[in-house]
Amino acid sequence: MVAGSLYLPKEDKLKPRGEDAHFICREENTIGVADGVGGWAKRGVDAGEYARDLMTYSIIALHNQPKGAVDPKMVLYQAYSNTKAKGSSTACIITLTANVLRAINVGDSGFKVIRGGKIVYQSPIQQSSFNCPYQLGNDIGHPNIAMDLEVAVEAGDIVVAGTDGLLDNMHGSEIEEVINRSMVEGEEDPQQLACSIANLALYNSFDKYTxxxxxxxxxxxxxxxxxxxxxxxxVIVAFIRKT
Known part of the structure; x- marks a missing residue:
């Protein structure tokens, strides 16, 4: 799995780093995204710190797993146990083993699998009501609420993972269009593709009429x-090179 990413925090002088976090672990073919829940700001808490710690401890947990046998559920459980910051976060951790993507997902972050220019799988979201996603946090949500997901993949598939800043602002057809255009133009750089998708999501986020x-x-x-x-x-874009 060859991956690239782009993070575009919204403009906020009090929280210049935003509330999202992510990682790419090339050695273990594993990626992850997290989105700190913004409602904590009313209590003076920067939930971005929780999301960043959760992803940092996920990387540490990855390196404690048997090489080539990553269990995303165990990674999330260990990261959750070690994250002591205030706040809460959604989370999605995805790993490639042989020809299968295994993922653990909490809330409204998630991923899509594109094959031949068409979305063939998209992870379901978890929310108690509109704009109220399931979340992980101390005394709030435990990893046992997470969904275990498995998706068979093929060489040539493209995985697009992201937080709700992507998924709320781009239809699947728009993601397909960006990917298909890049393929026609011979662009096979996941970093550049992540930039193209993220920037269109940003444009849509400011559009008051679409x-x-x-x-x-x-x-x-x-x-x-x-x-x-x-x-x-x-946005994280990952190319499945061979399975």
């Missing part, structure tokens, strides 16, 4: 909202 996944879900839940959702945006 129908985004977020605005459609908001109206379905009875909220008057149109346009994008300004948020931190994390």
């Amino acid at each position: 129908d985004t996944p977020y605005s459609l879900a908001a109206r379905k839940a009875g909220h008057a909202h149109r346009g994008g959702k300004v948020d931190d945006i994390t």
Whole structure:
């Protein structure tokens, strides 16, 4: 798995690092994203610290796993146990073993698998109600609420993972379009592709009139909202080279 990423924190002078975090571990074919829950700001807590610690401890847990036999659930459990910061976060950790993607997911971060220019799988989200995702945190949410996911993949597949800043602002068809255009142009750099996807998500987040996944879900839940959702945006793109 060859991966690249881009993180675009929303503009906030009090929290210049934003509330998202992510990692790419090339040695173990594993990637992860986390999104600190912004509601903690009302209590004076920067949930981005929780998300960053969770991803840092995930990397440490990865290196404690048997080489070539990563269990994303165990990684998340160990990271959760070691994260003591205040706040809470969504999380998604994905690893490639042979021809299978194994993932553990909590909340509304997630991933899609693209094959031949079409999305063939997208991870389900977990939320108690509109814009209220399941989350991990001390005395709030435990990894036992996480979903275990497995997806068979093939050489040539592309994995796009991200926080809700991506998934709320881009339809699957838009992600497909960006990927297909890059393939036609011969662009096979996951870093550049992550940049292209993230920047379109950013553009959509500021568009007050377009129908985004977020605005459609908001109206379905009875909220008057149109346009994008300004948020931190994390995108990881991974190419499956061979399985």
